[in-house]
Amino acid sequence: MLKRFRLEEPGSVEEAAELLARYGESAKVYAGGTELLLAMKEGLIRYERLINIKQIPDLDQIKLGDGVLRIGALSTHRSLAGSAPLKERLPAFVRMEENVANIRVREVGTIGGNLCFAEPHADPGTLLLVLGAKLTAEKASARREIPIEKFFVGAYETCLEEDEILTGIEMPLAPARSSLAYLKFGYLERPSVGVAVFLALDGEGKSVTDARVAVGCVGPTPKRIEEAESLLKGKGLQDASQALGRAGEVAARASDAISDLHGSQDYKEHIVQVLLKRTFQQAYGRCQSGGESQGELHG
Amino acid sequence: MGDVNQAGRARESCMAKAMSKRAHGQLIPISLTINGALSEIEVEPHELLLDVVRERLGLTGAKRSCDVQVCGACTVLLDGRPVSSCTLLAFEARGREVLTIEGLAQNGKLHPLQDAFIEHGGFQCGFCTPGMILTAKTLLDENPDPTEEEVIHFMQGNICRCTGYKKIIESITAAAKKMKKK
Numbered sequence: 001m002l003k004r005f006r007l008e009e010p011g012s013v014e015e016a017a018e019l020l021a022r023y024g025e026s027a028k029v030y031a032g033g034t035e036l037l038l039a040m041k042e043g044l045i046r047y048e049r050l051i052n053i054k055q056i057p058d059l060d061q062i063k064l065g066d067g068v069l070r071i072g073a074l075s076t077h078r079s080l081a082g083s084a085p086l087k088e089r090l091p092a093f094v095r096m097e098e099n100v101a102n103i104r105v106r107e108v109g110t111i112g113g114n115l116c117f118a119e120p121h122a123d124p125g126t127l128l129l130v131l132g133a134k135l136t137a138e139k140a141s142a143r144r145e146i147p148i149e150k151f152f153v154g155a156y157e158t159c160l161e162e163d164e165i166l167t168g169i170e171m172p173l174a175p176a177r178s179s180l181a182y183l184k185f186g187y188l189e190r191p192s193v194g195v196a197v198f199l200a201l202d203g204e205g206k207s208v209t210d211a212r213v214a215v216g217c218v219g220p221t222p223k224r225i226e227e228a229e230s231l232l233k234g235k236g237l238q239d240a241s242q243a244l245g246r247a248g249e250v251a252a253r254a255s256d257a258i259s260d261l262h263g264s265q266d267y268k269e270h271i272v273q274v275l276l277k278r279t280f281q282q283a284y285g286r287c288q289s290g291g292e293s294q295g296e297l298h299g
Numbered sequence: 300m301g302d303v304n305q306a307g308r309a310r311e312s313c314m315a316k317a318m319s320k321r322a323h324g325q326l327i328p329i330s331l332t333i334n335g336a337l338s339e340i341e342v343e344p345h346e347l348l349l350d351v352v353r354e355r356l357g358l359t360g361a362k363r364s365c366d367v368q369v370c371g372a373c374t375v376l377l378d379g380r381p382v383s384s385c386t387l388l389a390f391e392a393r394g395r396e397v398l399t400i401e402g403l404a405q406n407g408k409l410h411p412l413q414d415a416f417i418e419h420g421g422f423q424c425g426f427c428t429p430g431m432i433l434t435a436k437t438l439l440d441e442n443p444d445p446t447e448e449e450v451i452h453f454m455q456g457n458i459c460r461c462t463g464y465k466k467i468i469e470s471i472t473a474a475a476k477k478m479k480k481k
């Protein structure tokens with residue numbers, strides 16, 4: 001059962017940040033509540049006040065412009081999965097969103113809440129890592145941009161300050177002939193392993209000019225794995241494909257996999273290797289098909 | 300003596316006020332439409348939609364089971380979309396339309412999904428059925444002719460311990476066909 005708390009409904013980011021600064025640890029931001037209310041029902045945490053940020057206008061907008069896609073932190077998984085600009089420019093992101101949780105959690109849960117809760121078994125963070133996303137955090141008098149690779153500090157821990165609110169996420173649009181893939185594996189409610197790959201090919205589609213790899217869910221935070229990327233970058237396609245096995249081993253080792261309910265460390269490391277191959281092949285396939293005919297494709 | 304009584308009464312009423320303050324924290328007045336009828340109630344911030352619907356409005360079709368948004372037994376539709384009422388604060392229904400299974404039949408006539416579940420054996424114990432039917436309603440409202448794969452993806456968050464799902468999928472597909480004919 002939920003214990004009593006007070007509800008505050010600020011109308012602006014400044015007001016919300018002031019409330020957070022004033023009440024300190026006894027208050028918490030409340031967005032969709034799909035994580036927060038669960039933890040509060042379990043009695044794992046208790047707050048005297050919840051600050052509902054959903055009355056703040058415009059934090060749920062999805063906008064395309066200046067070579068970037070901007071997503072408001074209050075965008076729900078459902079609105080992201082149904083967004084026309086995302087479908088057109090980042091279909092891999094849409095596919096990932098369509099497969100987060102279940103239909104009821106997608107209806108209410110926000111991307112901001114997903115990132116800020118920093119539950120390790122989550123999808124968006126891994127994909128945002130290979131996209132080179134930037135997060136915007138605001139408080140009463142200041143605003144800063146946080147590169148996604150700096151955001152996650154540990155399991156359930158981010159670099160946000162207590163009175164900071166995540167307001168948005170910016171994703172740069174990909175260059176021509178590049179694409180993106182994300183695959184996850186799991187048999188529980190939440191994903192056990194997630195792998196994201198971003199690939200860019202040269203004009204002829206014959207060699208890999210850029211590769212980014214990230215692994216999520218297996219350890220405390222999702223991670224970019226540059227050592228695996230360098231095995232693929234600058235290679236002709238055949239060489240890159242041959243290097244995939246090695247890249248998988250490197251990624252598995254660097255992923256900080258731990259043994260838990262979702263599986264043993266060994267098992268997860270094995271799945272990372274399998275998924276890296278498949279994700280690479282999927283990204284490559286997309287580069288080849290859509291990428292060439294349309295001149296520009298991402299995801 | 301009169302004075303004492305008065306003082307006593309004053310103290311009593313003071314205590315009653317304090318008690319009721321303790322019994323009720325912050326109250327949020329909300330108006331919502333519940334199964335088509337406008338309802339004006341006051342809720343405390345921590346009250347869950349499921350408890351309000353079951354305990355205060357007497358609509359017991361939505362069930363509490365897992366309590367962690369996994370099973371779908373507590374599903375109600377909020378502005379036509381499925382939510383887990385076990386983990387949704389009641390004040391979130393402010394100004395919105397709530398549909399529970401009790402509101403689905405119209406003028407004593409069952410919804411085609413309800414008919415189909417009966418005809419095709421889409422339930423056994425019935426515990427998951429209100430959530431199944433409401434979720435399926437949203438699916439068919441948005442996608443009148445879903446493929447089996449689309450049905451399965453949409454319904455993935457609703458758990459049934461009895462039927463093995465096959466009959467549920469059949470019921471939904473049959474209802475879709477019937478609704479299209481109309």
Ligand SMILES: Cc1cc2nc3c(=O)[nH]c(=O)nc-3n(C[C@H](O)[C@H](O)[C@H](O)COP(=O)(O)OP(=O)(O)OC[C@H]3O[C@@H](n4cnc5c(N)ncnc54)[C@H](O)[C@@H]3O)c2cc1C
Nearest residue numbers: 029031032033034035036101109110113114116122123166
């Ligand atoms: C059954 C179930 C299955 C799930 N499966 C998946 C899955 O497959 N993949 C996946 O990725 N995720 C999964 N999730 C997680 C889901 O995506 C999150 O629950 C949801 O996105 C959280 O958003 P929210 O708005 O409800 O957050 P809330 O519960 O409102 O908030 C979560 C935390 O973030 C803080 N917070 C929220 N918004 C902000 C903000 N803008 N600024 C600062 N702090 C903020 C809150 O203070 C709180 O600490 C699952 C969850 C459940 C319950």
Ligand code: FES
Nearest residue numbers: 364366368371385
């Ligand atoms: S009781 Fe709400 S989802 Fe199971």
Ligand code: FES
Nearest residue numbers: 423424459460461
């Ligand atoms: S009919 Fe018994 S749980 Fe579905």
